[in-house]
Amino acid sequence: MSAVRGLAGRVRSTAVLYARGARLAYAHRPGLAAGTLALLATTSLLPVLQPWLLGEVVDGLGQGGGPATITLLAAGYALTLVLPALLVPVRQSLDSSLDAHALGAVDRHVLDAGGRLVDLTRIERPAFHDEAQRATSSASWVSRFGILTQQTAGQGVTVLGLLLLVAGLSPWVAVALAVSVVPHLVAYRRMSWQQWQTMADQSRPAREMDYCVRLTTSADGAKEVRVFGLGEWFLRRYQRLFRAAYGEVRRLRLRHLAVSAGFGLLHALALAGGFWYVAHQAGAGRLAVGDVALYVNAVVQLEAGLFGLSMSPGMVFELGLYLRQLFAFTDAAAPGIALPPAAAGLPAPARHHEGVDFTDVAFTYPNASAGSEPILRGVNAALPAGTVTAVVGDNGAGKSTLVKLLTTMYDPTAGYLRLDGRPLSAYDLASLRASTGGVFQDFARFALTAGENIAVGAGDATATPEQIRAAARAAGADSVVATLPDDYDTPLIRTFDGGVDLSGGQWQKLATARGLLRDAALVVLDEPTAALDVDAERRLFDTFRTLLAGRTGVLVSHRFSTVRMADQILVLENGVVVEAGSHTDLLALDGRYAAMFEMQAGRYR
Numbered sequence: 001m002s003a004v005r006g007l008a009g010r011v012r013s014t015a016v017l018y019a020r021g022a023r024l025a026y027a028h029r030p031g032l033a034a035g036t037l038a039l040l041a042t043t044s045l046l047p048v049l050q051p052w053l054l055g056e057v058v059d060g061l062g063q064g065g066g067p068a069t070i071t072l073l074a075a076g077y078a079l080t081l082v083l084p085a086l087l088v089p090v091r092q093s094l095d096s097s098l099d100a101h102a103l104g105a106v107d108r109h110v111l112d113a114g115g116r117l118v119d120l121t122r123i124e125r126p127a128f129h130d131e132a133q134r135a136t137s138s139a140s141w142v143s144r145f146g147i148l149t150q151q152t153a154g155q156g157v158t159v160l161g162l163l164l165l166v167a168g169l170s171p172w173v174a175v176a177l178a179v180s181v182v183p184h185l186v187a188y189r190r191m192s193w194q195q196w197q198t199m200a201d202q203s204r205p206a207r208e209m210d211y212c213v214r215l216t217t218s219a220d221g222a223k224e225v226r227v228f229g230l231g232e233w234f235l236r237r238y239q240r241l242f243r244a245a246y247g248e249v250r251r252l253r254l255r256h257l258a259v260s261a262g263f264g265l266l267h268a269l270a271l272a273g274g275f276w277y278v279a280h281q282a283g284a285g286r287l288a289v290g291d292v293a294l295y296v297n298a299v300v301q302l303e304a305g306l307f308g309l310s311m312s313p314g315m316v317f318e319l320g321l322y323l324r325q326l327f328a329f330t331d332a333a334a335p336g337i338a339l340p341p342a343a344a345g346l347p348a349p350a351r352h353h354e355g356v357d358f359t360d361v362a363f364t365y366p367n368a369s370a371g372s373e374p375i376l377r378g379v380n381a382a383l384p385a386g387t388v389t390a391v392v393g394d395n396g397a398g399k400s401t402l403v404k405l406l407t408t409m410y411d412p413t414a415g416y417l418r419l420d421g422r423p424l425s426a427y428d429l430a431s432l433r434a435s436t437g438g439v440f441q442d443f444a445r446f447a448l449t450a451g452e453n454i455a456v457g458a459g460d461a462t463a464t465p466e467q468i469r470a471a472a473r474a475a476g477a478d479s480v481v482a483t484l485p486d487d488y489d490t491p492l493i494r495t496f497d498g499g500v501d502l503s504g505g506q507w508q509k510l511a512t513a514r515g516l517l518r519d520a521a522l523v524v525l526d527e528p529t530a531a532l533d534v535d536a537e538r539r540l541f542d543t544f545r546t547l548l549a550g551r552t553g554v555l556v557s558h559r560f561s562t563v564r565m566a567d568q569i570l571v572l573e574n575g576v577v578v579e580a581g582s583h584t585d586l587l588a589l590d591g592r593y594a595a596m597f598e599m600q601a602g603r604y605r
């Protein structure tokens with residue numbers, strides 16, 4: 001009983017899955033889908049009409065039927081021969097349109113899911129990239145949803161009609177023909193599953209192979225790849241991965257080929273046996289000559305239909321696996337941080353009144369191995385409104401992680417952050433984000449024009465040319481833009497016509513301009529001067545002081561010349577704040593900060 005319930009449940013969930021797939025693939029083009037279906041119904045019935053009409057023509061001739069009737073039947077038969085040649089290309093063209101629209105619909109569905117990933121909780125997990133790769137590769141399958149399901153339904157109609165025709169001659173022959181295809185159907189389903197498993201197992205090697213190809217042909221790491229002669233090294237790595245991946249695919253293909261050939265033979269035997277039986281019956285006078293013509297014509301059609309039908313359900317099954325994977329990926333695309341109930345979030349203040357405070361904050365990355373030390377531990381700190389707090393510490397101390405918590409990319413694993421005395425999670429996320437600006441250590445280099453690279457800092461709002469220029473001036477990016485052939489309209493990617501690339505420091509100035517564009521209450525500057533020359537750093541330093549007036553600023557830097565401008569400095573060591581105070585206080589303390597400062601300053605004496 002429970003097995004029946006389990007099966008019913010599986011059938012129901014599969015039906016829901018395909019219905020969802022159909023909605024995704026067809027919802028945008030119902031008219032086109034209906035047109036394709038109508039054409040499919042016509043082209044599926046023609047192969048059934050054809051043997052029937054042939055049988056009637058042959059019988060009419062043999063039994064001395066009227067010339068008008070025979071001519072009409074013959075014309076109908078000829079039409080069933082000609083029509084597919086006319087209709088199939090039309091159907092294929094409609095299929096391609098449906099295919100293209102479905103592909104667009106799947107891409108939009110994935111983009112929409114990406115938009116729901118408002119934090120880094122899922123994105124920074126290594127498994128996410130495999131899942132994303134698999135979901136993207138589902139797109140081409142899902143776009144074939146219409147074609148595959150219709151093809152299967154069409155083949156089903158054709159085969160059923162032909163089997164009914166054959167059953168009119170001999171039910172046993174019809175049953176034998178139908179049954180001969182069942183083992184292949186079952187085997188194909190199994191093979192689809194194996195193929196799917198292989199594909200799923202290989203998504204990581206596939207990504208690695210893709211990486212090898214891109215690395216040797218792209219600008220990323222181009223210098224190191226050449227100086228260290230890594231081209232050959234990556235080629236060998238690629239070949240190793242390819243051999244392993246292809247070996248598995250090849251083994252699977254050969255097995256599938258053997259299975260298909262075996263079952264094909266079984267089916268051929270059933271066809272030949274049926275022919276022998278029908279011919280024998282006609283010889284004995286129990287069937288008419290027209291029936292033999294009908295059988296011969298019907299099995300020609302059946303051969304294609306049954307063989308197709310033995311494959312298509314397997315492909316539809318495979319499609320189901322891809323659909324499941326796609327929806328699993330997009331359904332799981334939900335915020336990983338706590339959010340207030342819809343429309344109940346507090347609007348973020350235009351300027352902080354008290355500022356942000358960290359209370360007993362601890363953090364461990366979700367993908368951290370069990371038992372590993374938290375990245376941040378017992379962090380207690382206040383970032384008072386209208387002041388700049390610098391965070392310093394060794395590589396890996398947890399500075400950028402602290403910034404991720406501050407910018408709600410993650411929730412702390414323990415403790416809490418408050419803004420003006422309220423938990424960060426009480427605020428409307430969009431308004432919190434809209435009131436945050438700054439530049440990140442791994443800032444983006446968008447393949448857009450210089451102006452657009454700055455303008456996107458306004459988010460959904462539209463930045464005016466004056467605002468863009470003002471932000472560029474503040475970040476020292478105006479002098480960069482002045483050197484570009486088309487000023488703010490210059491595309492910043494070499495692969496575009498008229499595009500240029502910038503130096504690391506020039507890109508950083510542009511990213512800073514982007515971060516300063518909005519009138520933010522909280523400004524985060526994570527290594528904003530790392531790539532800047534001394535003069536640019538000094539000018540930006542002066543600008544920051546003016547720009548940050550009245551805002552809550554956080555500055556992460558290894559450059560103590562920049563750090564000393566901060567109102568207070570937090571020294572992080574292994575995820576713990578070990579010192580806090582102004583530059584003067586901390587020098588007087590003569591502790592960790594003083595040592596780091598001395599180490600850097602001493603080099604210039």
Ligand SMILES: Nc1ncnc2c1ncn2[C@@H]1O[C@H](COP(=O)(O)OP(=O)(O)OP(=O)(O)O)[C@@H](O)[C@H]1O
Pocket residue numbers: 124365367368375393394395396397398399400401402441
């Ligand atoms: N997404 C992540 N998943 C797991 N661990 C991470 C992740 N990002 C960073 N870490 C780990 O957290 C620790 C702190 O990294 P973080 O980037 O905060 O350091 P940092 O102080 O900013 O260092 P740096 O000065 O080098 O920029 C490091 O050990 C790093 O390996």
